[in-house]
Structure formats: structure tokens, C-alpha cells
Amino acid sequence: MxxxxxxxxxxxxxxxxxxxxxxxxxxxxxxxxxxxxxxxxxxxxxxxxxxxxxxxxxxxxxxxxxxxxxxxxxxxxxxxxxxxxxxxxxxxxxxxxxxxxxxxxxxxxxxxxxxxxxxxxxxxxxxxxxxxxxxSTQYLYTVSPDAPGPRLAAPTGFGSVPRENPEVRFLLGRGYHLEQIERGSRLALPLDPTALAEQLGTVSSDAGPGYVVQVWEGATPERWRTDIAVLYTRMSTDAPSAGLNEPEDVWSVDRLVSYEQKHEASPRTLLTAAVEHRSSERLVGFTELSVPPELHRSVSQESTLVLSEHRGHGLGMLVKLANLRQLADRHPGHPAVTTFNAEENRHMLRVNEQLGFVPMGYEGAWKRVARV
Structure with missing residues (x-):
């Protein structure tokens, strides 16, 4: 090691x-x-x-x-x-x-x-x-606090960082190129339980009878492990990555089990909500929350993905609402949920904004190709 x-x-x-x-x-x-x-x-x-x-x-x-x-x-x-x-x-x-x-x-x-x-x-x-x-292909993500003065725009056309910030000058001087902006967002808790239930019911109805939500705490049930491994792999190819061109990150069931063993050894708890496509009996979307043991600390939104071939049914909103309800039922009392999204991922940002997330800061995604 x-x-x-x-x-x-x-x-x-x-x-x-x-x-x-x-x-x-x-x-x-x-x-x-x-x-x-x-x-x-x-x-x-x-x-x-x-x-x-x-x-x-x-x-x-x-x-x-x-x-x-x-x-x-x-x-x-x-x-x-x-x-x-x-x-x-x-x-x-x-x-x-x-x-x-x-x-x-x-x-x-x-x-x-x-x-x-x-x-x-x-x-x-x-x-x-x-x-x-x-x-030789080196990536770096770092927060850039807002500041007056000229801006350095991401080539995606979505978002920018203050050109004269120390971290921006440092990275430019070392040959890094800004490729993308990530937005950090915060959802204040608790949510109104009645409104949450009503919204979840509406979104579930809109998704239609062809989809059903599955939720669990901790390790993935054995029947869903292959599907979750596929969803993790697709996270590396389906999520917007601008000019970063980050490589495919292939997940196997063995890797998923290792990842979940890591979580089980941590004081944090992992909550998952996934959506099953009834006719194929496969999971086609999921989202995770990482919950710290102390109630005064905020919950971290981890991976969220709906397979591209099943988008357009409101499934991203569905799994997020389902997991927020699971959080409220099993681990109430935390002050907020935090999450990160690419600034050009307007669909997921709109979902988060509808849930009540507000921006808390921005970070740049940088890339450098070193001479070997």
C-alpha cells in the first residue's frame, strides 16, 4: 500500500x-x-x-x-x-x-x-x-471563491472563475487548462413531510406504472449488484465531462462489494434509492446519500444517474425525492444536503433547484498534459 x-x-x-x-x-x-x-x-x-x-x-x-x-x-x-x-x-x-x-x-x-x-x-x-x-494526463478540481475583476470562462460556455484568483494564476502558470465549472449546491433541511409526500406521489405518477422505486441502507442487495455496477460504470461516460475526456471507469460486482466494504468500515451511512424498469426488471437509475453520524453535520449527495435510454420520465427527480424521504425517515435531524453538478448539466441543476437546492460555491475542473 x-x-x-x-x-x-x-x-x-x-x-x-x-x-x-x-x-x-x-x-x-x-x-x-x-x-x-x-x-x-x-x-x-x-x-x-x-x-x-x-x-x-x-x-x-x-x-x-x-x-x-x-x-x-x-x-x-x-x-x-x-x-x-x-x-x-x-x-x-x-x-x-x-x-x-x-x-x-x-x-x-x-x-x-x-x-x-x-x-x-x-x-x-x-x-x-x-x-x-x-x-501524463493530470486532472484537478479546486474551489474558486467569487471575486471582482476579469473572468476566465469555461470552454463549455457555462460558468467562469475569477481570472486573478491565486489558485487560478497558480494553475495557469503550471500549464493547466480550465475545462469545466462545477456548482456546489445546498438543500436546507428539514423538508416539509406533507409537501415531500405529495411531490413524490406526483412525480411517481408522472413516471408511469413502468417504473418502481427501490430503496436500501448500506450494502446493495445481491439481486441489484450487477445493475448498480453498470450504473457506476455509466457514471464515467454519461455524465457531462466537457473537454476533460476522463476515461471510462469500469465497475464489476467485486469492485462494488469492495466499495461498500469501505463504506461499512466508515462511520458514515450510505442510503440508496434506485428505480427499476418493470418490464426488464433492471435498475435504470439511482442516487446515493452519505450520512455522517453527527446530527449537526450535513449529508453529502453522492452519485446520481439515469441511463440515457430511460431519460424523459422524471426518474432523476423520482429517485432524489425517494432518497430524501428515506433520509427523513431513517436519519432525521441533519441541517442540509450538499451536492455537485457540472454547470452545463442544466437538466440536473433544474431538478436540484426544484427541490430547493441553492448555490454555495463553484470550482474549476482543470486538465494538464505533462511531458513524459
Whole structure:
């Protein structure tokens, strides 16, 4: 699991720092836990700074299982230290099968240690490792807070980021190209139960008798595993990806079971609503909610997809309403649900807006092709 890279020493702008790869602890409190937690807490803090809220944060205990189940989506953590303090962090995510030349990166620098060359050195180090492994197509998603001044528009024609923001200048300077804008949205809870029931009834009636909703908590029932694996695979090809051209991400039943074992090892709970096509007895759409254990924290909307050949029946709205009712029935008391959608995905954005989601921030999806 831990490959390791040499600890590199730097002295830039009168600051001495080191860059190293972190080993992944076996469990909370085990060897390496303090550094692992500090690195992820830093990522959360930088994201919260960009969005103006910490509602999107996942705790280190919630994220640790994802670093233990790396058979299908290997990931690595890197940090920069000044003395013993972690002042910047980076993460790489890849696909074990397919997309061999692709990697997804993230960089976070503590606000007190920016403009010292630390972020540049860390980015160059991690990008270089990825390129040396043949992963020359490098993707990065990062929040861009609103600001006055000139804008950099996405080539999709939907959305833009402030051209003079530090993260925008940083990425442009490193050869990244803006390809897409993602909108982060928030739905305040609780919803009125009577209105929710009425809306669900109306949407279900509009969808017609050819479709029926299935809901569950935790692992996918065995009879639906093949269908859910197909839906996950189609997430990588059917969702709008602009000029990112991200590779197909193929899911098998074994991969689905591994993914759900990861969730079962996390403190969070996964709620799923899916829609069955009666005549074929196959699932043709689904949506997920990731529920934290603490009631004061917001719920995260995960994957949502309706197969293209079954669109036009209101099934996206149907599964979202069904899962919101499941959330209210099984895990009431959370303040909100958060979600992300491509800004050009106007249909799903309209669905979310009809449900009551409001924008909470925007992030850019960037792409860089490195020289190998």
C-alpha cells in the first residue's frame, strides 16, 4: 500500500521545508495517524476557506477506509513540513484498470505559508512522480471563491472563475487548462413531510406504472449488484465531462462489494434509492446519500444517474425525492444536503433547484498534459 518516496529538503525564500510521502496508518491512533489526520484536516480547512463553510468536510476516520481499499482506485498522500508542522498537502488518485495515463491531483497549502514556493515545489514533486509513472494526463478540481475583476470562462460556455484568483494564476502558470465549472449546491433541511409526500406521489405518477422505486441502507442487495455496477460504470461516460475526456471507469460486482466494504468500515451511512424498469426488471437509475453520524453535520449527495435510454420520465427527480424521504425517515435531524453538478448539466441543476437546492460555491475542473 505504501510505496514511499525519498524525503526531499528545500530552502526557498528563507524557509526550510521537506516534502515526503505519508504512510497510511492501519487504524485511528496507530503509527502515522497524527500526520495522516493533520494532512486531511489541512485539506478540509483549505476547502472550507474557499467555500466559506466546513459543511463539505469528511473526517480522517471517515476517509481512512478509502486508503485501505486501494485495489481499484489507488491513492497516495504527500506533505510539506516546516520543522515538524505539516504546512501543505497533496493527494493523487488513479484507476487500477483503464485510464493508465490519467491521475487526479489535489494541492492544499495552509494560508500562513503561501507565496513561499512551498506549493510550487510540492506540485512539481507530485506531478513529476505521476508523469514518471506514465500518468501524463493530470486532472484537478479546486474551489474558486467569487471575486471582482476579469473572468476566465469555461470552454463549455457555462460558468467562469475569477481570472486573478491565486489558485487560478497558480494553475495557469503550471500549464493547466480550465475545462469545466462545477456548482456546489445546498438543500436546507428539514423538508416539509406533507409537501415531500405529495411531490413524490406526483412525480411517481408522472413516471408511469413502468417504473418502481427501490430503496436500501448500506450494502446493495445481491439481486441489484450487477445493475448498480453498470450504473457506476455509466457514471464515467454519461455524465457531462466537457473537454476533460476522463476515461471510462469500469465497475464489476467485486469492485462494488469492495466499495461498500469501505463504506461499512466508515462511520458514515450510505442510503440508496434506485428505480427499476418493470418490464426488464433492471435498475435504470439511482442516487446515493452519505450520512455522517453527527446530527449537526450535513449529508453529502453522492452519485446520481439515469441511463440515457430511460431519460424523459422524471426518474432523476423520482429517485432524489425517494432518497430524501428515506433520509427523513431513517436519519432525521441533519441541517442540509450538499451536492455537485457540472454547470452545463442544466437538466440536473433544474431538478436540484426544484427541490430547493441553492448555490454555495463553484470550482474549476482543470486538465494538464505533462511531458513524459
Amino acid at each position: 505504501f510505496r514511499g518516496t525519498p524525503c526531499l529538503h528545500y530552502c526557498l525564500a528563507m524557509v526550510r521545508f521537506t516534502i515526503e510521502e505519508l504512510p497510511i496508518p492501519t487504524e485511528p491512533g496507530a503509527s502515522g495517524w497524527a500526520d495522516f489526520a493533520a494532512s486531511l484536516d489541512l485539506q478540509n480547512a483549505v476547502e472550507a476557506e474557499g467555500y466559506g463553510t466546513d459543511e463539505l468536510a469528511f473526517t480522517p476516520k471517515e476517509l481512512l477506509p478509502g486508503y485501505h481499499h486501494q485495489q481499484y482506485d489507488p491513492r497516495r498522500l504527500f506533505v510539506a513540513r516546516v520543522g515538524d508542522a505539516i504546512v501543505a498537502g497533496a493527494r493523487t488518485d488513479a484507476q487500477a484498470e483503464g485510464g493508465d495515463d490519467c491521475v487526479w491531483l489535489s494541492f492544499s497549502v495552509h494560508r500562513d505559508w503561501r507565496r513561499r514556493g512551498i506549493g510550487t515545489a510540492l506540485a512539481a514533486h507530485v506531478e513529476g512522480i505521476a508523469a514518471a509513472e506514465g500518468r
